[in-house]
Amino acid sequence: MQLIITDAWLAKSRAIHLSGMKLLVSLCAVSVVLVFASATLYHWVFLKGAREGWPIIGTLVRLVVKDEVAQQDRFMRENIEVMAKRLGEMQAKMIQLESLGERVSGLAGVNPAEIMIKPGQGGRLVIGRDLSMEELQATLNELDQLANQRTDVMTVIESRLFEQKIKKMMVPTQVPVRAANLGSIFGWRIDPITGRSALHTGLDFPAEPGTDIFSAAGGVVVTQEYHTQYGNMVEIDHGNDLITRYAHASKVFVKKGDLIKRGQKVAEVGNTGRSTGPHLHFEVLVQGIPQDPQKFLDAGRTLAGAQALKN
Structure with missing residues (x-):
């Protein structure tokens, strides 16, 4: 070209x-x-x-703007409906959690009023309602506040239940020698060595030498020594001025200051000290005064039976 x-x-x-x-x-x-x-x-x-504002162009602009506003409004309404539905589901679950918290607080011995929580207060119910954005935000704020309150309640309940569990673990309710027959019981008896009436301050569990001896509860070893009367002896402090004593052992596997778990092996049955045969002499002392250990062991069996029925 x-x-x-x-x-x-x-x-x-x-x-x-x-x-x-x-x-x-x-x-x-x-x-x-x-x-x-x-x-x-x-x-x-x-x-x-x-x-x-030219006639044709102005009309066209208004139509476009109106359509965009309608689309935005429809989009926002659909999102608000979805959020309101989810919010209703969350609120229903919160009400269930509140009811569960009240029942558990009763088991833990916690009164919701102690921590400024009003029982049965679930906020406004939003299921099946058309909400504005302001109402939706207000309901979300209420749920957030209620969730914080429920968290406080559960924290207190957890603390109380943990405290109760620790107390139970620190009470000597477990039999210290398994599969052993009970010998001399707590109370006045004829002393087998002197032949005179004397107070027997514990329970005797006759058993073969070397039979395992277990701690009746958790605690701290405060005494581990050889005693002229008790032979090889272990004493465990469980707090609240409560001590258990395990006497006449042949071998001891703990020392003073050791932390002991409930059911932990601490010694073996023997015939040391003032004894007429291999057995465990088991005592429970409260503020240094001997108590009948059988009451504690019976309480442990009752508690175990109650838990078995619940399960």
């Missing part, structure tokens, strides 16, 4: 030769320029007409 450009003033002519590739590139460049110019002109005219 050949283009001839003539200048009338200078009386000159100029010829431009365009091959197929150059022609294609030139057409593309011209098309891009025209599209850009058209878009710029359309944008300028549209904005000017929208600002000045």
Whole structure:
């Protein structure tokens, strides 16, 4: 393709030769320029007409804006409905949790009023209601506050239950020698050595030498020594001025200051000290005064039976 450009003033002519590739590139460049110019002109005219309120353009703008607002409103309403449904489900679960908390607090001996919680206060019910954004936000705030209160209640309940568990673990209710017959019981008896009436301050469990002796509860070893009367002896402090004593052992496996778990092996049955045969002499002392160990062991059996019935 050949283009001839003539200048009338200078009386000159100029010829431009365009091959197929150059022609294609030139057409593309011209098309891009025209599209850009058209878009710029359309944008300028549209904005000017929208600002000045030209009849056709103003109507078109209002229709577009109205459609966008409707779409946004519909989108927001759908999201609010979904959030309200989820909020209703959360609130129903919160009410169930509140009811469970009240029952558990009764088991733990906790009164919700002690920590400024009003029982049965679940907030407004939102299931099946159309909520505005303000109502939705207010309900969320109420649920957040209620969740914090429930957390406080559960924390106190956990602390009380843990405290109760520790107390139970520290009370000597476990039989210290398994599969052993009970010998002499707590109380007055004829002393087998002197033949005189004397107070027997514990329980005797006759058993073969080497039979395992277990701690009746958790605690701390406060005495581990050889005593002329009790032979190899271990004393465990369980707190609250309560101590258990294990006497006449052949071997001892703990020392003073050791932390002892409930049911832990502490010694083996023997015949040391003032004894007429291999057995464990088991005592429970409260503020240094001997108590009948059988009452503690019976309480442990009663508690175990009650738990078995619940299960």
